[in-house]
Every structure is written in C-alpha cells, then in structure tokens.
Amino acid sequence: MKTSFSLNLLLRDNIKKLVPYSSARDEFKGEASILLDANENAFGSPYARNYNRYPDPLQHRVKEKLHRIKGVPVENIFLGNGSDEAIDILFRAFCEPGRDNVILVPPTYGMYEVSANINNVAYKKVNLTIDYQLDLDGIAEAIDAHTKLIFICSPNNPTGNSIRRQDIETILVNFDGIVVVDEAYINFSKQPSFTTDLVEFPNLVVLQTLSKAWGLAALRLGMAFANKEIIEIFNKIKPPYNINQATQDIVLEALEGVEIVNEWIKEVVGEREKLSAALQVLPQVAHVTPSDANFILVKLEEPRALYNFLVDKGIIVRDRSKVELCEGCLRLTIGTPAENNTLLKEVKRFY
Numbered sequence: 001m002k003t004s005f006s007l008n009l010l011l012r013d014n015i016k017k018l019v020p021y022s023s024a025r026d027e028f029k030g031e032a033s034i035l036l037d038a039n040e041n042a043f044g045s046p047y048a049r050n051y052n053r054y055p056d057p058l059q060h061r062v063k064e065k066l067h068r069i070k071g072v073p074v075e076n077i078f079l080g081n082g083s084d085e086a087i088d089i090l091f092r093a094f095c096e097p098g099r100d101n102v103i104l105v106p107p108t109y110g111m112y113e114v115s116a117n118i119n120n121v122a123y124k125k126v127n128l129t130i131d132y133q134l135d136l137d138g139i140a141e142a143i144d145a146h147t148k149l150i151f152i153c154s155p156n157n158p159t160g161n162s163i164r165r166q167d168i169e170t171i172l173v174n175f176d177g178i179v180v181v182d183e184a185y186i187n188f189s190k191q192p193s194f195t196t197d198l199v200e201f202p203n204l205v206v207l208q209t210l211s212k213a214w215g216l217a218a219l220r221l222g223m224a225f226a227n228k229e230i231i232e233i234f235n236k237i238k239p240p241y242n243i244n245q246a247t248q249d250i251v252l253e254a255l256e257g258v259e260i261v262n263e264w265i266k267e268v269v270g271e272r273e274k275l276s277a278a279l280q281v282l283p284q285v286a287h288v289t290p291s292d293a294n295f296i297l298v299k300l301e302e303p304r305a306l307y308n309f310l311v312d313k314g315i316i317v318r319d320r321s322k323v324e325l326c327e328g329c330l331r332l333t334i335g336t337p338a339e340n341n342t343l344l345k346e347v348k349r350f351y
C-alpha cells in the first residue's frame with residue numbers, strides 16, 4: 001500500500017481553483033417534462049431522431065456497464081473521446097508548462113510526446129533496454145522535483161511486448177507522481193490488468209480503449225481508471241459533453257457482445273502466432289518480437305523497400321525502421337486470415 005502520495009501537491013494551481021462548467025441539468029435532480037434550459041432545438045432534427053438533446057455528461061449508463069464487465073467501481077472510471085483525450089487531460093491537470101516535466105520510455109506510443117509538445121511540457125526520454133523492458137536505474141536518475149507523470153505502455157506499442165509487472169510496481173512505489181499504465185492492447189495479452197491495483201496505488205492511472213479489441217475505433221471511446229479524486233479532476237477538466245450520444249448508444253449495445261469480442265481476440269492471437277512463425281522462418285527476417293498485442297514488430301532486410309513494395313500492392317504497414325531501438329523494423333497489424341495470407345504472400349514475393 002502506497003502512503004506517500006499527495007494529489008494536492010501534484011495538481012496545477014489553476015486546476016485546484018477551477019470552477020467547472022455546470023449546466024442547469026447538473027443542478028436539477030428531479031423529473032422534467034419541458035426542457036428550456038440549454039438552448040437546444042425542441043423540434044428535433046429531421047435527419048436524426050433523439051439527438052436534439054445534449055448527452056449525459058458523465059455517461060452513467062455506459063460506466064455502469066463497464067463496471068459490470070471490468071469490476072471497476074463507476075466512481076473510478078473516466079470516459080474520454082478516445083484515450084488520447086485522457087492523455088491530454090493528464091498534462092493539463094498536472095503539468096505546469098515551462099516548469100514541470102514527464103518521463104517517456106521510448107520506443108513507445110507517439111502521442112505522449114505530441115501531447116507534451118502541445119501543452120508545452122518538457123519530457124525526458126529514458127530508452128527501454130534492448131529487450132524492451134524498463135531501465136529502472138535510468139528512470140530513477142531522470143526523476144526530479146518537477147517530474148509529474150511517467151508513461152508506461154504495456155503491452156507496448158510499437159514493440160508488442162508486455163512490460164514486467166514487478167518493474168511497474170517498483171515505479172509505482174518509489175515515484176510520488178502519477179504513473180500512467182497504457183493498456184490499449186491488454187485484451188490480446190495473458191497479463192492481468194492493473195485495474196485491480198487502484199486501491200493499492202493512489203498514483204496509478206490505467207488507460208484502456210474500445211478502439212482495439214472491441215473494434216470501435218471510429219466511435220472514439222477511451223477509458224481512464226484511477227482513484228476517485230483523480231477521476232473527479234478529469235471530469236472537472238473535460239469538455240462537458242465529450243462523449244456524443246451516438247457513441248454512448250452504440251457502445252451500450254456493443255458492450256453486450258463480450259463473448260463475440262473474446263472469440264475475435266482468440267482468432268487475432270491465433271493469427272498473430274501463425275504470421276509470426278511464418279515470417280520467422282524466412283531467411284530475410286532477423287527477428288519477430290514476441291507480441292502480446294494485435295500487431296508484430298518484425299526486423300527484416302530492406303524494410304523501406306519492402307514497405308514501398310507493399311504500398312504498391314495496396315497494403316499499408318507501419319515503417320518503424322528509423323525509430324531508435326526498432327532499426328530495420330516494420331510493424332504489422334494482424335488483419336483477417338485472408339489479409340494476413342495476402343501480406344505473407346507479397347512479402348515472400350518481394351524477397
């Protein structure tokens with residue numbers, strides 16, 4: 001149990017003082033039949049029914065369902081317009097531009113750095129080790145009095161491996177800022193989620209998303225799980241109606257399909273292992289990093305030429321060959337069995 005954590009010490013002064021936006025419907029708790037408070041169009045829209053009213057700003061029904069699926073209490077759930085919104089809010093809540101800093105552990109998801117730059121917040125990079133694990137000594141050295149956030153992506157994008165749980169716990173215990181564990185790809189992994197550790201670690205924020213295993217990237221629904229005080233801050237900062245009604249409606253239905261999603265996950269994992277094995281035996285493939293995600297990082301000969309060859313065939317993969325520690329690598333998302341077969345066929349044709 002971590003005891004040395006003070007949220008008040010971490011928060012920016014303007015956020016401590018912030019009076020959040022509130023609507024008449026937040027204040028009014030009863031039943032109303034005539035809604036003349038929010039300047040909506042009472043007639044509705046001729047093109048789409050039931051979208052003339054603003055959506056529930058705290059998405060109670062969606063959170064209730066997520067609670068049933070994930071076991072995390074509603075008060076510990078924040079919903080964002082993609083988890084990218086949660087990443088941005090973390091900067092706005094905790095990092096004073098020009099003063100504070102965050103720690104990134106590359107190669108990792110690019111949005112942490114972009115969000116830091118948008119918010120004019122400095123970052124220190126402590127590269128992963130050559131086996132794509134945390135450099136705990138390097139991180140301990142990089143932490144200073146103004147370090148507010150450490151971003152750890154597990155399973156990591158673009159490498160695909162999980163970060164050792166014990167190492168993440170070491171950072172959670174020793175760092176008094178916020179540790180963000182981005183679990184966008186957790187459904188493809190056998191590793192347990194950190195969502196069960198929120199009580200033990202008050203400085204933990206876990207990110208997940210419906211954009212990957214749940215197949216709902218276009219709807220933009222990301223989740224942050226954290227202690228109640230952190231979630232309250234997220235809710236204070238977010239735009240009032242950040243999750244639109246169409247998304248809330250479709251997600252409520254989609255969350256009924258846990259069994260189907262689990263079947264897809266099994267299929268993706270099976271395809272991942274099949275494709276990894278088939279690539280690994282090619283003489284031009286130096287290495288396939290064992291993956292806990294729905295993509296694989298493959299080190300191979302002539303990555304850029306292969307990338308261009310695939311583009312010509314209408315197949316788009318991600319070229320990571322110039323990224324430090326991913327030299328010579330392409331990142332391949334696992335598609336349908338037919339797509340994966342076509343990819344493999346074209347890779348063989350190229351060589």
Ligand code: PMP
Nearest residue numbers: 082083084109157184209211222
């Ligand atoms: N985290 C990681 C590690 C990702 O790879 C991505 C998407 N590529 C995201 C977060 C963003 O997800 P969302 O669609 O929920 O914004």
